[in-house]
Amino acid sequence: MTDWGQHLSKMRETAPLIQNITNYVSMNIMANVLLAAGASPAMVHAEEEAAEFASFTSALTINIGTLSAPWVRAMEGAAAAANKAGTVWVLDPVAVGATGFRRATGTKLLEYKPTIIRGNASEIMALGGMVASGKGVDSADSVEAAKAAADELANATGSIVAVTGPEDYVTDGSKAFVIANGHPTMPLVTALGCSLTGVVAAFAVGQPPLDATAAALAYYGLAGEVAAEMASGPGSFAVQFLDALHNITPEALAHGAKVQLA
Amino acid sequence: MTDWGQHLSKMRETAPLIQNITNYVSMNIMANVLLAAGASPAMVHAEEEAAEFASFTSALTINIGTLSAPWVRAMEGAAAAANKAGTVWVLDPVAVGATGFRRATGTKLLEYKPTIIRGNASEIMALGGMVASGKGVDSADSVEAAKAAADELANATGSIVAVTGPEDYVTDGSKAFVIANGHPTMPLVTALGCSLTGVVAAFAVGQPPLDATAAALAYYGLAGEVAAEMASGPGSFAVQFLDALHNITPEALAHGAKVQLA
Amino acid sequence: MTDWGQHLSKMRETAPLIQNITNYVSMNIMANVLLAAGASPAMVHAEEEAAEFASFTSALTINIGTLSAPWVRAMEGAAAAANKAGTVWVLDPVAVGATGFRRATGTKLLEYKPTIIRGNASEIMALGGMVASGKGVDSADSVEAAKAAADELANATGSIVAVTGPEDYVTDGSKAFVIANGHPTMPLVTALGCSLTGVVAAFAVGQPPLDATAAALAYYGLAGEVAAEMASGPGSFAVQFLDALHNITPEALAHGAKVQLA
Numbered sequence: 001m002t003d004w005g006q007h008l009s010k011m012r013e014t015a016p017l018i019q020n021i022t023n024y025v026s027m028n029i030m031a032n033v034l035l036a037a038g039a040s041p042a043m044v045h046a047e048e049e050a051a052e053f054a055s056f057t058s059a060l061t062i063n064i065g066t067l068s069a070p071w072v073r074a075m076e077g078a079a080a081a082a083n084k085a086g087t088v089w090v091l092d093p094v095a096v097g098a099t100g101f102r103r104a105t106g107t108k109l110l111e112y113k114p115t116i117i118r119g120n121a122s123e124i125m126a127l128g129g130m131v132a133s134g135k136g137v138d139s140a141d142s143v144e145a146a147k148a149a150a151d152e153l154a155n156a157t158g159s160i161v162a163v164t165g166p167e168d169y170v171t172d173g174s175k176a177f178v179i180a181n182g183h184p185t186m187p188l189v190t191a192l193g194c195s196l197t198g199v200v201a202a203f204a205v206g207q208p209p210l211d212a213t214a215a216a217l218a219y220y221g222l223a224g225e226v227a228a229e230m231a232s233g234p235g236s237f238a239v240q241f242l243d244a245l246h247n248i249t250p251e252a253l254a255h256g257a258k259v260q261l262a
Numbered sequence: 263m264t265d266w267g268q269h270l271s272k273m274r275e276t277a278p279l280i281q282n283i284t285n286y287v288s289m290n291i292m293a294n295v296l297l298a299a300g301a302s303p304a305m306v307h308a309e310e311e312a313a314e315f316a317s318f319t320s321a322l323t324i325n326i327g328t329l330s331a332p333w334v335r336a337m338e339g340a341a342a343a344a345n346k347a348g349t350v351w352v353l354d355p356v357a358v359g360a361t362g363f364r365r366a367t368g369t370k371l372l373e374y375k376p377t378i379i380r381g382n383a384s385e386i387m388a389l390g391g392m393v394a395s396g397k398g399v400d401s402a403d404s405v406e407a408a409k410a411a412a413d414e415l416a417n418a419t420g421s422i423v424a425v426t427g428p429e430d431y432v433t434d435g436s437k438a439f440v441i442a443n444g445h446p447t448m449p450l451v452t453a454l455g456c457s458l459t460g461v462v463a464a465f466a467v468g469q470p471p472l473d474a475t476a477a478a479l480a481y482y483g484l485a486g487e488v489a490a491e492m493a494s495g496p497g498s499f500a501v502q503f504l505d506a507l508h509n510i511t512p513e514a515l516a517h518g519a520k521v522q523l524a
Numbered sequence: 525m526t527d528w529g530q531h532l533s534k535m536r537e538t539a540p541l542i543q544n545i546t547n548y549v550s551m552n553i554m555a556n557v558l559l560a561a562g563a564s565p566a567m568v569h570a571e572e573e574a575a576e577f578a579s580f581t582s583a584l585t586i587n588i589g590t591l592s593a594p595w596v597r598a599m600e601g602a603a604a605a606a607n608k609a610g611t612v613w614v615l616d617p618v619a620v621g622a623t624g625f626r627r628a629t630g631t632k633l634l635e636y637k638p639t640i641i642r643g644n645a646s647e648i649m650a651l652g653g654m655v656a657s658g659k660g661v662d663s664a665d666s667v668e669a670a671k672a673a674a675d676e677l678a679n680a681t682g683s684i685v686a687v688t689g690p691e692d693y694v695t696d697g698s699k700a701f702v703i704a705n706g707h708p709t710m711p712l713v714t715a716l717g718c719s720l721t722g723v724v725a726a727f728a729v730g731q732p733p734l735d736a737t738a739a740a741l742a743y744y745g746l747a748g749e750v751a752a753e754m755a756s757g758p759g760s761f762a763v764q765f766l767d768a769l770h771n772i773t774p775e776a777l778a779h780g781a782k783v784q785l786a
Contacts (some may be wrong), residue, residue, distance in 0.1 A: 023305070024286050024289050024305070025289045025290050025293055025305050026290075028290055031367060039428065049437040065264050065305070066306075066307065066308065067308050067310065067311070068309075068310070068332065069307045069310065069486075095304070098304075098306075098308075098311075099314050099315060100311075101308065101310040101311040101314075101316070102311065150457065176432075188297045188298065188508070189294060190290060190293035190296070190297055190303065191290065191292050191293070231505075232509070233298070233504060233505025233506070233507075233508040233509050234297060234298045234505065234506050234508050235294075235298065235500065235501040235503065235504025235505040235507055235508075236501050236502075236504075236506075238294075238501075239426060239501055258355060
């Protein structure tokens with residue numbers, strides 16, 4: 001039986017520096033999530049320094065949730081630097097199907113070959129060029145429907161593709177895992193998906209990206225399960241969730257991970 | 263007796279998509295407030311996409327708390343798109359009297375005929391062209407003193423005008439309500455006023471805006487009352503407040519709303 | 525024996541208006557920290573208004589955590605206005621050694637003579653022109669090693685210099701205090717250092733800056749100690765920390781402050 005907890009202990013041993021170019025809504029919670037998990041976050045997005053920083057960070061994440069022209073330039077520069085340095089980078093294509101500006105940016109960033117792409121079902125389907133009924137940043141398509149799109153996107157890009165939702169799916173195009181951890185309160189706390197992207201990046205530093213992503217998804221969902229036991233609404237859930245990310249041990253993850261080959 | 267709870271149940275049935283162009287301080291808590299209440303938030307403010315998004319959103323809010331030139335262009339584009347599409351939009355004129363840049367922006371946005379204007383006493387008085395002793399973003403004028411300014415502003419603009427504070431007042435210029443729900447800890451949590459603007463927008467989708475605003479203010483204040491019973495300071499208050507927004511039922515609102523004709 | 529609590533009561537009596545040009549990650553928590561402490565925050569950073577606002581604020585803080593060209597112009601304008609008006613202003617040189625853009629900005633801002641400079645050991649050493657092993661925004665150098673750099677920086681600039689970490693050190697170049705309050709969970713909550721900069725500014729309004737800074741550091745660390753007693757992880761710690769900032773009395777600070785002449 002696979003020990004998914006080992007990926008958590010390896011991540012905590014190195015406490016990798018994760019550079020995040022992420023939307024304004026998520027910056028604070030994403031930094032807190034990464035600190036609670038055991039990584040070291042840096043929110044560096046200015047076009048004057050994003051590429052320089054990306055040349056020495058342990059991993060990079062790019063989230064297109066709140067875009068502007070200078071940010072797109074910073075994203076391209078950072079993605080190019082990460083790609084050149086062979087650094088893990090993760091793309092989070094928030095609401096990529098919602099506007100022309102997002103579609104253009106999403107397509108452009110794929111050229112820099114993200115190590116991993118993480119989105120909800122609508123986002124992965126939109127990015128895969130399929131028709132998705134996107135409504136805002138929440139997902140209107142099921143993970144099930146997005147699996148084929150994810151495999152296709154993985155094969156077309158060479159990226160690991162993760163689709164997250166009530167059930168998660170992660171694939172390299174030929175091998176895939178389904179992760180059943182999680183809790184229905186998670187979508188009621190804003191930017192938990194964005195923050196997960198950082199955790200995926202942290203796990204993937206120095207670890208095989210498909211397995212590391214599966215472990216990160218299980219860890220994150222397990223924290224949601226633990227938090228729900230103590231919470232009485234989305235406010236207290238968010239607090240308990242950060243505590244759980246900090247308190248879950250590799251042993252608890254090994255025991256609680258619900259990961260299966262797809 | 264009016265059933266104010268029905269406005270909450272109608273809002274939750276449609277879970278309206280609320281586009282928010284809001285200040286950086288408020289983005290996270292505002293999204294969490296809207297999710298806890300039962301709406302679907304989208305923080306979309308880039309000039310490249312704000313107007314496009316505003317053409318299909320259920321409602322739009324514009325908050326001038328953290329301004330810059332590109333944002334003002336995005337605000338104008340989005341307000342124009344909402345106005346053209348007949349979409350509910352709510353103006354939150356944060357500290358509108360504090361600097362020349364804010365005064366100019368506030369005046370400009372009024373041209374796009376907001377459905378509702380929500381501010382504190384100083385802001386409504388400043389917007390109404392009266393002399394207000396504004397100090398930062400907190401209110402130095404009483405709600406009482408702002409009532410005349412609110413009626414005048416409503417008549418001049420055709421907007422519903424809501425003045426919030428220890429006691430709230432909402433008017434269409436001829437008919438008005440006073441709402442006595444709320445708690446003194448609320449101003450100790452930053453951006454709860456900004457977040458309220460989103461809740462007002464959510465309630466006003468497909469509902470008469472004067473009554474919907476009164477119901478939203480009562481709901482929000484009631485959540486503050488519930489939160490205060492469990493809190494031991496502003497940190498725990500914020501957590502309990504989100505839980506209360508999620509847990510208050512239409513029946514509880516019908517029972518707890520303190521709304522009277524002015 | 526010095527009554528450090530008097531600095532807290534004086535700050536709360538005036539509830540000073542603190543203008544903050546700070547990074548996006550910190551804006552919300554910094555505003556909540558200032559409100560909980562008893563000050564009045566205003567996050568005003570646009571180049572169109574930052575200098576105008578700085579001409580009438582009680583104090584100003586400038587944090588270089590998330591930079592861009594327009595922000596640097598706003599920072600310079602605001603710092604110049606504060607300097608001209610004789611207003612207290614505090615520089616927070618976040619990760620100043622990490623990129624060329626940050627180094628240039630940090631150096632430029634020193635010309636406007638900050639009243640106080642607050643950073644971690646790596647930042648103070650980088651700003652002092654010494655070699656620091658900076659990794660992201662977390663500190664890789666000990667407070668001990670930074671003491672000489674702090675004294676030198678204080679003498680070179682005329683600023684009060686505070687180095688914060690497991691133990692804090694604040695100096696005017698000849699007289700210095702060591703503050704032993706605090707808790708190891710504090711670095712696991714993002715932007716608590718940034719937020720502290722605001723509290724230092726609030727204490728320094730109308731009070732001698734060296735003593736006021738020492739009192740602010742003791743107060744902040746004491747809140748961390750109180751929070752840790754109730755917390756079960758970094759999520760609940762952050763909540764309890766805000767409650768503690770609000771609930772600590774001047775008497776409790778006088779009793780709990782661990783400040784000694786260096």
